[in-house]
Amino acid sequence: MLQYPHLEQALKYHFGYDQFRPGQRQIIEDALQNRDLMVVMPTGGGKSLCFQLPALLKNGLTVVVSPLIALMQDQVEALRNNNINATFLNSSLNAYKVRSREEAILSGKVKLLYVAPERLLSERFLPFLDLVKEKIGISSFAIDEAHCVSEWGHDFRPEYRQLKSLRKRYPDVPTVALTATATDRVRSDIIQQLGLKQPSIHLASFNRENLYYEVRPKTKYAYAELLELIRETEGSTIIYSLTRKKVDELTFKLQNDKVIALPYHAGLSDEERSSNQTRFIRDDVRVMVATIAFGMGINKPDVRLVVHFDLPRNIESYYQESGRAGRDGEPSRCTIFFSFGDVKTIEWSIDQKTDPQEQLIAKQQLRQMIDYAEGTDCRRTIQLGYFGERFPGNCGNCDNCRHPKPVQDWTIEAMKFLSCVARCKERFGMLHIIDVLRGAKKDKILQYEHDKLSTYGIGKDRTVDEWRMLGRSLLHQGLIEQTSDGYSVLKLNALSWEVMRKQRTVSLAVTTVQKITWEQGSEKAEVAEILLQKLRSLRKQLADEQSVPPYVIFHDSTLKLMVQVQPQNLTEFAKLSGVGSHKLAQYGEKFITEIRAYRQEKGLQNKSVTSVSSPNSSSSYTELQTLQLHQQGLNIAQIAKKRNLSPATVSNHLEKLIEKNQPVDLNQLVPLEHQQKIWQVLEVLGDISLTPIKEQLGESYTFDEIRLVRCKWRRENRK
Incomplete structure (x- = not known):
């Protein structure tokens, strides 16, 4: 070798x-x-x-x-x-x-x-x-x-x-x-x-560990939730929608809500599409609303949020489209808003296909996508299983693992289901198996004399939806297989027989009332924001001079390293990941000058700083600075002004400090009367999105107040 x-x-x-x-x-x-x-x-x-x-x-x-x-x-x-x-x-x-x-x-x-x-x-x-x-x-x-x-x-x-x-x-x-x-x-x-x-x-493994996957029901509050997601996200966002009309509607609504967004679909001229894409890649625009025509091979590494406002057509394209988030390995979020109305739109477009085999395959792929959206198993287990990769679950970075539903032992039901597949000679799909289990009197059952099987009618005690939930989970856990020829015929495997021989138990996460949560997919590494913004501005200026996207100069991850290490000379700068010989010669002095100016401004000595985190605390250095000013009696707006940060960032620090049980005085931030009312509404409505809570409370309550009280309420409920 x-x-x-x-x-x-x-x-x-x-x-x-x-x-x-x-x-x-x-x-x-x-x-x-x-x-x-x-x-x-x-x-x-x-x-x-x-x-x-x-x-x-x-x-x-x-x-x-x-x-x-x-x-x-x-x-x-x-x-x-x-x-x-x-x-x-x-x-x-x-x-x-x-x-x-x-x-x-x-x-x-x-x-x-x-x-x-x-x-x-x-x-x-x-x-x-x-x-x-x-x-x-x-x-x-x-x-x-x-x-x-x-x-x-x-x-x-x-x-x-x-x-x-x-x-x-x-x-x-x-x-x-x-x-x-x-x-x-x-x-x-x-x-x-x-x-x-x-x-x-x-x-390579298909597992993208930095991506947080979630599926939310598309309720009447979906647009308000989308808006909140975008406002909470630092970095770029891609929103996918099924039709040109919906893309244009969403773009118009976002622009009305002061979000800088552009559309991308086949109805625009080549020139407009190209211009919109370039403006997005060069960070002149933060949000792109698009049909799936957008994004194949888009090399933008710092997309932090990918939203499918309509259901994707199949798992493979969803994996590809959601995979445009976090290409640089930084924490990013992938959200689907799901409603059965989207299914009808996709079914209509499938019916337009002229080849019956293509129609069959597309329908099977859609069914798998619905199974993913409704699935209660770890999202990664479902996705990776589709590509033939076994994943044990409990990824800790999807909605189903972060907020697990109650788990029940369904081994007996699984044995009945698999036994029915065996008795039907592994020649039928899930719906037929469920019909046999529930003792349905359908022509197809009578035609094949499946009403005479020992498994006929032994599952009357469960609903069609419950059996479907079990069948779906068996597929996701790899305990049964399905043909991919469009007919979706169920086939037993070695693990199926282990279940039937009582050598393996089957647990099922059972859906209760769906809760929408607003926790971040992963905590973002907090850094000295002021320096990071200065370096980003310098990067954007250099990129604009050369008419290239900013990430071509340096990726976000390299800028964050500059903030952490704060190199003082070319030797130190050269050691940073992402700095090659050419970039060192071309940009090294410019970035070092910016870092030195920042350190001088802050009265710091010119020597390298190796970390921006306080070693003795789970809270970051920047959070603790906010805490110090809060303890001096300053409110959110005053802290933001003093630290040259946005009020939203300061509010975010205070939320994290409350989560970590740091001494934040909520009475100083939210009037007691407001605290009590927000607490009452949370006790009734539970951990759902902020917009319905605010609608319940009225205009005099702010989102910041609700967020801060909810943090404390969550902590109390975890005890």
């Missing part, structure tokens, strides 16, 4: 990172041995690096097939900002630019070329590629978003199917297929359709 001891040095030099993410090093080593590769790695897992670093270490040109102009431009900008010679060829360029870029490629000045599949396979381009191969060599083809090759994938593109001709034309050039989402069936299809030869297959 070949060893590559200098890969980490190359990684730091070109990209600024000290170590590889899980799985990357092995993939890169295989790529350097010129093997065909099939790489399935979740969004934010670092797929691009898996072909970009080998491209720099190998001779010749790496040709990257990418489906979207915006995505190509995005990646090329980021590479050039690391002083890496990359370019793209697409329809946005005039003939002169195309010619000059082709000349640069032929003279060996370019290492990575991004191109769309249509152009790559055109009659004019293939002879040019033959010339490239002859003069400088082609080191590999990288097929990004490779799931587009499969009609079983969620985003099939017919032009991707023709890429197989590359293998015939250039049999000795290795191909790397990369995707963020693919079931077993889609993976097999990709390998076959691209003609990969004995590929090295790399499957």
Whole structure:
């Protein structure tokens, strides 16, 4: 086995990172041995690096097939900002630019070329590629978003199917297929359709630990909840909706509520869509409201909230769309608002399909999505199970795990259900099994003489919904399987027989009254906000000068490291993750100057600070500063003014201090009469969203007052 001891040095030099993410090093080593590769790695897992670093270490040109102009431009900008010679060829360029870029490629000045599949396979381009191969060599083809090759994938593109001709034309050039989402069936299809030869297959875990998943019922308060979610979120938000009309309505309402939002859908002109996307990527606009036409391959790392205001069509596309949150690994939130009205809209669009098999599969995928929305198991268990990955549950970062429903022993019912599947010879779907268990007198039951089975009618004591909840949970827990051909036939597996032999118990989280909670998905790391804002402003200014997105200069995670470490010279700055040799030379002094000015302003000595947290407290340094001013008798507005923070941030500090049982005097913040009334309403309504509570209380009560009292009420109720 070949060893590559200098890969980490190359990684730091070109990209600024000290170590590889899980799985990357092995993939890169295989790529350097010129093997065909099939790489399935979740969004934010670092797929691009898996072909970009080998491209720099190998001779010749790496040709990257990418489906979207915006995505190509995005990646090329980021590479050039690391002083890496990359370019793209697409329809946005005039003939002169195309010619000059082709000349640069032929003279060996370019290492990575991004191109769309249509152009790559055109009659004019293939002879040019033959010339490239002859003069400088082609080191590999990288097929990004490779799931587009499969009609079983969620985003099939017919032009991707023709890429197989590359293998015939250039049999000795290795191909790397990369995707963020693919079931077993889609993976097999990709390998076959691209003609990969004995590929090295790399499957990273689909688990995105930093994402908080939740499903909320879409009540009449849904828009108010959405507004509150956006206002609570620092960073960018994407809101998905099913139709153009709904996108326009939501955008209009948000703009009326003083939220800077833009629409994105196929009804807009190309120019307007492109402009809206650019403004979102460059942080000029915080919220994008879109149909699913938006976002494939969007490389924005700091999206903190992805909301599906309507139900997604299937789990695979939901995983892909929600995965646009938190690509930088920072805590982010994914919320679905669910109502059965959306199901009717999706069913109507499925009925428009002309192929009956396609209709069947789409209906099965919709059923799985409804099962996810109504599911009581850990959301990760359900999602990852769909991709064939076992997850034990209790993730601690989804609504079902954070606010678990009461668990009951349903082993006896599970034995009845599985036994009925066995007696029906594993040839029927869930509804038929439930009908048999409940003793229904339907023609289909009589036709197959299932009324004569020993399991007929043994489940009359449970409702259809209860049996459906059990069947769904058995699927999610992997205790039974289902065919994926559109017919959803239930099949027993080894675990099913363990349940029937009493070797395994089955517990079920049973839905009670749905409560909507407003706890943050993950506590955000508190940092010295003033310095962070100064560094963000500097980053935005530098980005605007170059007409690139801010994250191309530095990711949020690198800015937060600057705040934590506060480097005083280039040697210290160079050690930060995300600072490569080129960025050190280009931006180092500018950011160090900003940090020094901040420290001088604060009267701090010019030496590195290694931490912004107080080591002896579970509260962060910035929260404790707020507490100190609160104890001096200052109100929220006065603390905000003194600390140069927003009142919402100060209120958030005080909430967290109350949660951690710090000595916050609520009487100083909320009049006693208001406290008592809010407490009474919470006792009646329970832990629901703020808007209905405020409606109950009236205009004289503020959201801040309700939040602070609710924090104390929650703490008291946990005792």
